[in-house]
Amino acid sequence: MFEASEVTSPQEPTAAPGVVLDASTVTAWTEALLNVSEAVGDDDARIDVIGALETLKSAIAAAQAELSVDFDESMRAKAAASGVGKRRQGRGIPEQLALARRESPYRGKRHLGLAKLLRKELPHTRAAFRAGQITEWAATLLAKETACLEVDDRAKVDKEIAGDPEAVAKLSEKQVGDQARKMAAKLDPASVAHRRAKAEKDRRVTIRPAPDTMTYLTGHLPVGQGVQVYAALKKAADTLIAGGDERTRAQIMADTLVERVTGKAQAPAVPVMINLVVSDQTLLGTSHDPAHLDGHGTIPADLARELVATALEHEIQTWLRKVYASPHGGLTAMDSRARIVPHGLARLIRTRDGGICRTLYCDAPIRHIDHATGIANGGETVEEDLQGLCEGCNYAKQAPGWTASGHHSPHGRHQVTTTTPTGHTYVSTAPPLPGWAELEPRRLLAVPEPEDPTDLLAEYELIDVEAA
Incomplete structure (x- = not known):
């Protein structure tokens, strides 16, 4: 897909003569923008500046992309000169870019991949991006929707959509993606079908935190299955509403999903393992320090107590692991002479x-x-x-x-x-542990101190539900 092809490159935007771009110049721009409210005096000028800044945002993202490719090529050349094998020459490059951009390594890899693709196969999209006529996401959508095409076909889509700077500047991000998808399906329907088959193999369910101690449970499914699941939940909700259920349709659909997946009317009663880190004071109700739920993050004290209480109420086996903290919320050291971590x-x-x-x-x-x-x-x-x-x-x-x-x-x-x-x-x-104290050591759970100070992580202990 990255083979050389005969692609006519559009006119590239050029910098003003005499302008030196370095980190100090960009930092000066940032400082100048701190006083933008004082510098812009009337509403007409405010709209003009807002529009110009939007163009600048895209141009800045494009500049980052250009520098990322230059950095990648330079680092690979240095690695090759040092005798590093070709397969290992790119190791650590996306991660360095991600640190500089203050983003995750995964996003760093995505941004670098897009930047390299724009330079090698999408010259018109690259030019529109550098001129600030399209956003980074619009460029990403065009690249994603044409990923299944051969180089020549991808070049046709690139020229058709982004070849006219004025026309592409009037398209929304969604319109750019839709047009690229339609053209790809017309130019090479077989590759589009193959891509769909591959995507179906990647079906999955994921979970990520949401605000207010909620979660997003996402099913990445083939379109037919996804529509069927949603229709079944909606039908169940409509039936209950017709019968007088006072919950909203959205609430009923969410509750029905939990009930049908877990087989229980109350999800907390399902015996699955969750890792909850909570201080003894919070667990016993004498403190409101938040707790930490593995896979989600910080949760309020009342929810932590509710999770434990619900587990005990439904007679679910509950295991406690004793961990001891330092006075400032850090875990106490634990040594080992082995190379393999115990x-x-x-x-x-x-x-x-x-x-x-x-x-x-x-x-x-x-x-x-x-x-x-x-x-x-x-x-x-x-x-x-x-x-x-x-x-x-x-x-x-x-x-x-x-x-x-x-x-x-x-x-x-x-x-x-x-x-x-x-x-x-x-x-x-490292993040502070839940319930850390400034003046005295605090244990994460109310358990006896170990006789051996080096035994900092005790074995599991089963709570006697009946006794509790």
């Missing part, structure tokens, strides 16, 4: 890091317990030198030029300092 210490690290990858801006779940300073470089299997990382971030830091070290900050929480091959330094701090 299970107990691994659970400690996951709890300390909140279940989320420690790389700045990365929201992926922890998959690997990693030595910040590798064993080969003198690292040890101790709490201070360990961090929880997602799979991608762990592999990225294995690229040449990456270094990291773990340590504790003055306030007691664990920190990891990471330095990238360009010399930029980033410091990641």
Whole structure:
């Protein structure tokens, strides 16, 4: 798909002569925008500036894309000159870009992929993007909808939609995507059908946090199945409403989904494992410190107590794991001489890091317990030198030029300092544990102190439901 092709490149926008673009110049723009309200005096001018800033936003995103490709090519060339194999030359590059953009490594990879694609196969879309005539998302939609096409067909779609700068500037993001989808289906229906078959294999269900301690449960399904599921839920809701149910249609559809999937009228009664980190004071009702629910994040104290109480009420086996914290909310150290991280210490690290990858801006779940300073470089299997990382971030830091070290900050929480091959330094701090105290140590659960101070992570204990 990235083979060279005969594509006529449009006229590229050029910078004004004598303009030097560096980080200090861009920083000056940012500072100038702080006083924009004072600089713009009337409503006509405000609308003009708002429109110009919108164009600038797209042009800035395009400039980031251009610099990302340049950075990728330069870093790969340096790696090749150092004898790094071709398959490993790109390792760590998207992650460096993501740190600079303050976004997750996944988004960094997506942005770099789009930037390379625009330069190699979509010259008209690239030109419109650089001129600020289309947004980054519009460029992304055009690229996604033509991903199944051969280079020549993709070039036709690119020229047809983005070849006229004035026309493409009048299209909405959705219209750009719709037009690209229609043209792709007409130019190569077989590849579109193949792409649909592949997408059906990728069907899945995902969950992510939502505001107000809610969650988004998403089913990525073939269109026929998705429509059937929605129609069945809507029909059930309409039937209950006709019978006098006072809930809204949306509420009934949500409740029906839970009941049909779990087989229970009350979802909390389903015996599945959830990891809830809560202080003893919150659990016993003497504090309102929030708790942490694995896979979601912070939840209020009353909801944490409700989850535990509901489990006990329905006689579900409930297990408590004892973890002990320092005075400032950080977990107490736990040593091991083994290179392989013991299970107990691994659970400690996951709890300390909140279940989320420690790389700045990365929201992926922890998959690997990693030595910040590798064993080969003198690292040890101790709490201070360990961090929880997602799979991608762990592999990225294995690229040449990456270094990291773990340590504790003055306030007691664990920190990891990471330095990238360009010399930029980033410091990641572990989140404070629920219910941390400033003056005295606090345990996460009301259990006896261990006789052996090194036994910081005890085995599971089963609560006697009847006795409770």
